[in-house]
Amino acid sequence: MELTIHTRTAGTRTVVDVGGEIDMYTATSLRERILQLLREGVTALAIDVNQVEFCDSTGLGVFIGASRRLREMNGSLIIVCARPQMLKIFQLTGLDKVLDIRDSLPTDG
Amino acid sequence: MELTIHTRTAGTRTVVDVGGEIDMYTATSLRERILQLLREGVTALAIDVNQVEFCDSTGLGVFIGASRRLREMNGSLIIVCARPQMLKIFQLTGLDKVLDIRDSLPTDG
Amino acid sequence: MATVRFGFTPAPVHVRTARLVAASVAQQARLSPDLLDEVRQAAGEACTRAVARHRRHGVDALVRMKFAIGARFVAEVADFAPVTRTDMLDDAADSMELAAGPTDEDTLTEEVALTLLSGLVADLQVMDAPNGIGSTVRMSWPL
Amino acid sequence: MATVRFGFTPAPVHVRTARLVAASVAQQARLSPDLLDEVRQAAGEACTRAVARHRRHGVDALVRMKFAIGARFVAEVADFAPVTRTDMLDDAADSMELAAGPTDEDTLTEEVALTLLSGLVADLQVMDAPNGIGSTVRMSWPL
Ligand SMILES: Nc1ncnc2c1ncn2[C@@H]1O[C@H](COP(=O)(O)OP(=O)(O)O)[C@@H](O)[C@H]1O
Ligand SMILES: Nc1ncnc2c1ncn2[C@@H]1O[C@H](COP(=O)(O)OP(=O)(O)O)[C@@H](O)[C@H]1O
Numbered sequence: 167m168e169l170t171i172h173t174r175t176a177g178t179r180t181v182v183d184v185g186g187e188i189d190m191y192t193a194t195s196l197r198e199r200i201l202q203l204l205r206e207g208v209t210a211l212a213i214d215v216n217q218v219e220f221c222d223s224t225g226l227g228v229f230i231g232a233s234r235r236l237r238e239m240n241g242s243l244i245i246v247c248a249r250p251q252m253l254k255i256f257q258l259t260g261l262d263k264v265l266d267i268r269d270s271l272p273t274d275g
Numbered sequence: 276m277e278l279t280i281h282t283r284t285a286g287t288r289t290v291v292d293v294g295g296e297i298d299m300y301t302a303t304s305l306r307e308r309i310l311q312l313l314r315e316g317v318t319a320l321a322i323d324v325n326q327v328e329f330c331d332s333t334g335l336g337v338f339i340g341a342s343r344r345l346r347e348m349n350g351s352l353i354i355v356c357a358r359p360q361m362l363k364i365f366q367l368t369g370l371d372k373v374l375d376i377r378d379s380l381p382t383d384g
Numbered sequence: 385m386a387t388v389r390f391g392f393t394p395a396p397v398h399v400r401t402a403r404l405v406a407a408s409v410a411q412q413a414r415l416s417p418d419l420l421d422e423v424r425q426a427a428g429e430a431c432t433r434a435v436a437r438h439r440r441h442g443v444d445a446l447v448r449m450k451f452a453i454g455a456r457f458v459a460e461v462a463d464f465a466p467v468t469r470t471d472m473l474d475d476a477a478d479s480m481e482l483a484a485g486p487t488d489e490d491t492l493t494e495e496v497a498l499t500l501l502s503g504l505v506a507d508l509q510v511m512d513a514p515n516g517i518g519s520t521v522r523m524s525w526p527l
Numbered sequence: 528m529a530t531v532r533f534g535f536t537p538a539p540v541h542v543r544t545a546r547l548v549a550a551s552v553a554q555q556a557r558l559s560p561d562l563l564d565e566v567r568q569a570a571g572e573a574c575t576r577a578v579a580r581h582r583r584h585g586v587d588a589l590v591r592m593k594f595a596i597g598a599r600f601v602a603e604v605a606d607f608a609p610v611t612r613t614d615m616l617d618d619a620a621d622s623m624e625l626a627a628g629p630t631d632e633d634t635l636t637e638e639v640a641l642t643l644l645s646g647l648v649a650d651l652q653v654m655d656a657p658n659g660i661g662s663t664v665r666m667s668w669p670l
Contacts, residue, residue, distance in 0.1 A: 386535075386538060386541070387534075388533075388535045388536070388541055389532065389533065389535070390532065390533050391530075391533075393531070397555045398531055398555070400551065401531065401555065404548070405533070408543065408544040408547050409541075409544055412540045412541070446530060446532065
């Protein structure tokens with residue numbers, strides 16, 4: 167299954183809605199899309215992964231890279247995730263302690 | 276997908292309804308079921324393959340074997356098939372000229 | 385040129401995985417969607433024939449399937465069973481021969497598989513190993 | 528004991544087929560359905576790590592995956608990239624290290640893959656080749 171990427175705005179935050187499979191084959195296009203948003207000046211980003219069917223270490227690497235870049239820019243990254251399968255891989259890698267993971271988008275954007 | 280095999284009677288003919296995938300892995304159970312019917316004295320047989328999703332050479336081999344045995348017993352075999360994908364493999368092997376293939380069960384049973 | 389290999393103990397259950405592999409590799413190589421079913425069936429038939437040959441001759445060695453993705457999509461399935469005189473004469477029997485033909489299941493499967501492959505695949509070669517041990521079915525499709 | 532092998536040119540697209548193969552072989556080996564997702568993900572992670580290692584070191588050789596179906600379901604994924612000192616130190620980094628860690632994508636992928644595998648698979652071994660060329664991820668599950 168291919169990856170789908172849609173971008174929208176919620177308050178002051180830019181939200182990237184991701185769906186399908188994030189793996190070594192598709193992660194590049196997600197990474198590129200995020201880098202492009204940062205180049206365009208986005209500093210408040212959310213990545214909504216609730217429609218993601220499968221995510222591997224390459225996908226986690228994209229989240230880590232985005233988080234690191236935004237921290238350097240004093241920006242912020244929220245991962246929106248309520249899917250047990252995805253939460254499990256964040257927990258297994260301990261990334262739930264490093265990334266700001268919420269079950270829904272905060273209403274303040 | 277697994278093979279399903281159901282047996283029913285239509286007039287004087289015994290009908291075997293087959294569904295799923297007939298391949299080297301599942302063909303044995305179909306072959307055994309048919310041999311059992313012949314041992315029980317069935318001489319007028321129909322095999323309805325309209326619910327078959329996939330059939331390989333092993334499946335064709337089962338039809339050939341059944342046809343040969345029934346001919347030796349002066350019995351008869353009808354293959355009920357209206358599915359283009361299945362008709363194609365009967366045609367490609369020339370078995371449409373050797374087997375009695377009908378698009379529906381004859382009303383005389 | 386990309387290569388994908390799949391090898392398996394000659395048991396019927398693994399032929400199912402072989403069909404999955406063939407369809408997946410062909411799809412990812414961007415083979416025309418119209419040809420995917422043909423590739424899946426053809427790879428399955430070649431593997432079925434190989435397993436039948438190994439079983440008939442009691443050969444435990446792995447059956448090997450190989451895909452090469454280049455100018456064309458090439459699939460090769462190799463078995464390691466002895467090539468007997470009968471095998472050679474019986475290649476791609478016609479339907480009357482099939483109907484009257486061998487009663488041993490594995491031999492019948494081998495013949496039906498070859499007959500089906502001949503009808504299905506435009507570019508098909510069946511090669512016997514020069515040393516008499518093993519045969520290879522080679523097929524290709526445009527990319 | 529049945530064996531299934533899958534080998535592929537180190538390109539990301541074939542890792543998808545590798546996951547299909549792992550799930551199909553595990554299902555046909557009658558592995559508990561609860562474990563199928565774990566096997567699929569774990570085999571995919573091991574292959575992803577191998578492809579990242581080949582890519583980082585410019586190695587074209589095929590990545591190899593092998594399944595053995597016996598008392599347990601054993602999966603092995605072998606790469607043929609040089610084992611560097613860093614690789615050994617960085618095995619299964621913790622999350623703080625990952626977050627602060629390597630910026631090169633392939634190195635990051637390798638570390639995250641190992642960390643995920645360590646969390647996911649109870650019986651996991653990562654072995655470096657004695658000659659310094661290549662490493663093997665070995666995993667097993669009950670049947
Ligand atoms: N499909 C396969 N599955 C498993 N092993 C294979 C497969 N094809 C080849 N091999 C192994 O790879 C090695 C190279 O085989 P070879 O026949 O020389 O490959 P090629 O067909 O690419 O020339 C051999 O040692 C063989 O055991
Ligand atoms: N997954 C695989 N894909 C393709 N070829 C393989 C694979 N695994 C092993 N081979 C080939 O099979 C042959 C036997 O390899 P070896 O490493 O001795 O197998 P094993 O791991 O079973 O001992 C080698 O020539 C190798 O090229």
